[in-house]
Amino acid sequence: MKKYFVLFCLFALLLSNCKDKKEDNGKLNIVTTTSMITDLVKNIGGDSINIQGLMGSGVDPHLYKASEGDVSKLVNADIIFYNGLHLEGKLVEVFEKMGSATKTPIALADAIDKNTLIGSDYFASNYDPHVWFDINYFKQFAEKVSSVLSEKNPENASIYESNKIKYLEELDKLQVEIISKIETLSTEKRILVTAHDAFNYFGKAYGFEVVGLQGLSTATEAGVQDVQKLATFIIEKQIKAIFVESSVPKRTIEALQAAVKSKGHDVEIGGTLYSDALGNAGTLEGTYIGMFDYNVNTIVNALK
Numbered sequence: 001m002k003k004y005f006v007l008f009c010l011f012a013l014l015l016s017n018c019k020d021k022k023e024d025n026g027k028l029n030i031v032t033t034t035s036m037i038t039d040l041v042k043n044i045g046g047d048s049i050n051i052q053g054l055m056g057s058g059v060d061p062h063l064y065k066a067s068e069g070d071v072s073k074l075v076n077a078d079i080i081f082y083n084g085l086h087l088e089g090k091l092v093e094v095f096e097k098m099g100s101a102t103k104t105p106i107a108l109a110d111a112i113d114k115n116t117l118i119g120s121d122y123f124a125s126n127y128d129p130h131v132w133f134d135i136n137y138f139k140q141f142a143e144k145v146s147s148v149l150s151e152k153n154p155e156n157a158s159i160y161e162s163n164k165i166k167y168l169e170e171l172d173k174l175q176v177e178i179i180s181k182i183e184t185l186s187t188e189k190r191i192l193v194t195a196h197d198a199f200n201y202f203g204k205a206y207g208f209e210v211v212g213l214q215g216l217s218t219a220t221e222a223g224v225q226d227v228q229k230l231a232t233f234i235i236e237k238q239i240k241a242i243f244v245e246s247s248v249p250k251r252t253i254e255a256l257q258a259a260v261k262s263k264g265h266d267v268e269i270g271g272t273l274y275s276d277a278l279g280n281a282g283t284l285e286g287t288y289i290g291m292f293d294y295n296v297n298t299i300v301n302a303l304k
């Protein structure tokens with residue numbers, strides 16, 4: 001009798017593709033895309049979830065393609081969180097194919113009122129997807145994560161709620177700190193020139209004019225004319241520094257620096273900003289809060 005029971009279990013396991021629940025201690029298995037979202041979900045889920053982030057530090061979400069290993073992680077996940085608004089341009093198709101009633105991937109940007117977003121023709125979504133650079137939008141991501149986790153695992157709802165409240169307080173504190181740092185920079189110096197337009201929401205929220213050399217997505221290269229035009233702009237506005245990004249090749253910003261030099265002027269490379277990915281795991285910049293603080297320090301110190 002016991003033998004038949006084992007056989008039956010094996011058959012059921014194969015059929016349902018279910019995993020040994022003891023192995024994962026009954027915890028929710030969560031898959032996330034960008035490192036910003038991974039960090040956020042870890043903060044809200046704490047020890048009660050297993051989490052696998054697909055994109056590590058330095059990974060460009062616009063160009064990221066799912067590997068075979070990723071597909072099996074996605075198939076086995078209880079919940080999938082991603083940014084949406086076509087940030088993960090090459091994953092959209094994978095998500096659409098796997099969408100079922102029980103496991104629809106959750107686009108966190110859907111939590112935000114579309115009327116408040118910055119429009120863009122570059123993306124199929126018609127919106128600029130780099131919303132996490134406005135801390136208030138990231139707080140809305142946190143609300144959404146907490147409510148989805150609670151819905152999936154009501155037993156732990158009070159844990160998710162208290163983790164969320166604690167994290168929202170940390171985000172508020174971050175916002176107060178970065179605003180006071182930015183206020184040490186005179187308004188005419190608040191011009192941010194980077195490789196691609198990841199910082200439009202940052203600029204709108206915290207009072208910077210933002211100029212990206214490459215357009216909103218890294219999938220399009222900057223042309224020679226764009227470089228020359230921007231070099232003239234930098235000289236006219238007497239901009240002291242321009243910035244490279246951790247997830248975008250340096251060469252476009254170096255070409256811009258060279259174009260400024262060819263016109264008889266100098267512009268520094270003010271440092272590397274984290275745009276579409278956090279720093280290495282285990283470092284301060286490997287967290288959303290540490291990354292934001294690092295970026296603001298780098299920008300303010302270089303433009304002063």
Ligand SMILES: [Zn+2]
Pocket residue numbers: 062130196197198216217218275276
């Ligand atoms: Zn981007």
